[in-house]
Amino acid sequence: MGSSVLDRNCFILCIMLLLSAQSRSQEIVSRATYYKSSDGLGTSSGACGYGEYGRKVNDGRVTGVSKLYKNGSGCGACYRVKCKMPSCCSEDGTIVVVTDHAEGSHTPDFVLTANAYAEMARPNMDTKLLSCGIIGVEYRRIPCLYDANLLLKVHEISKYPAYLAVLLLFVPGSDDITAFQVWQEDSNNWRPMRRAYGAVYDISNPPLGVLTLRFQVTVSADYNYWVQLDNVLPSDWDAGLTYNTGISS
Template identity: 55%
Template structure:
């Protein structure tokens, strides 16, 4: 199964001091702002390399993060974010997916306008947007993508058969991807891919034929390897996403 996505690469970046935070047993106190967007969705030019997927995934409830970006390891993580403005904020807050890097005024999150608005009580979104920056509390939550397995998207900058770059999409659970390796059949060994940036992994001169991958995942079960045999076909094409049949949880 394949989906084509459009890609761009730039950073959502707001210069600031590092956030001052305090911790409780269950959540973290911080601040959140939002970025300008004419359609209130995410941006296809995020630092995670998700492209169009990063604009609309999770109903466009997405965010750029600074400290939580962790050199790209934090890409694809999900968080519940709840604002603390008096009489304006709902009890539920909003669930967001990390798709970008962004710094603000002592913030941990730069939300899409849609996500920022959804922290508000009914009919209070305009008042909340007027704050610009708001106190929040947040905590990590599992990502859930009903009907989707983990997918490997072949990056548009890939050049068959000499250069392969992939992006991992629909990363469920509370997992972080630490490493990606390709099986080299003629050498009978796994070859490590390079994290180019964000969630994009690449390799010059990839193995010929169907490509099997394994990914190192850090999650609730600790650090484990998950294997996807023949995850990418021998005639792979740039811009296409291939179903791994893997369900992370």
């Protein structure tokens, strides 16, 4: 079943972490603002399709992005964002996870949660920083690191057995997920899945039985590789459930 596919979990993890170590070190100048919520966390209705995960991952330090959304392949990316106001901003900035799309004629690159935005401030300066609204920032992409295994979620829009939609949670590294496929045992080939929206991939009339899937990781315009998830979904998979891939993040 695809002899060129990287299908040994330990080997996969080593490669992902090695690639992640080559994180984007160049800091880019941009702008950021924040959206208000009663608890300072994210939203469960973000464009990436993460649901409640998109609200609480990374302790709610998440962001909507504009051009960095990249038609959904930017979902799940991690960035270190630092504001450029030395009088009230810390050197450390904040680390955020992309969970939403934020677009408009005057939209900054980042629309952070209030908690993440305030975290960029020096001690006791968060109120002053929050009063600024839109601020200048510099950012760089960094590897995502989680104390959790990579999970495959069957999205709530799935309808067993005729329609399957999936997405990945706790994706490590600093590269993009750009394709998904499911193995069709009876025809001995990989069937492509469609990017439905955000981080969600779907397929009508998926194979019956236990399912093996794989996803493509794009490192650069010239290099990508596949990660295979053998027998990751049971024959009676159910909408809304998450399944452990066994790959550590």
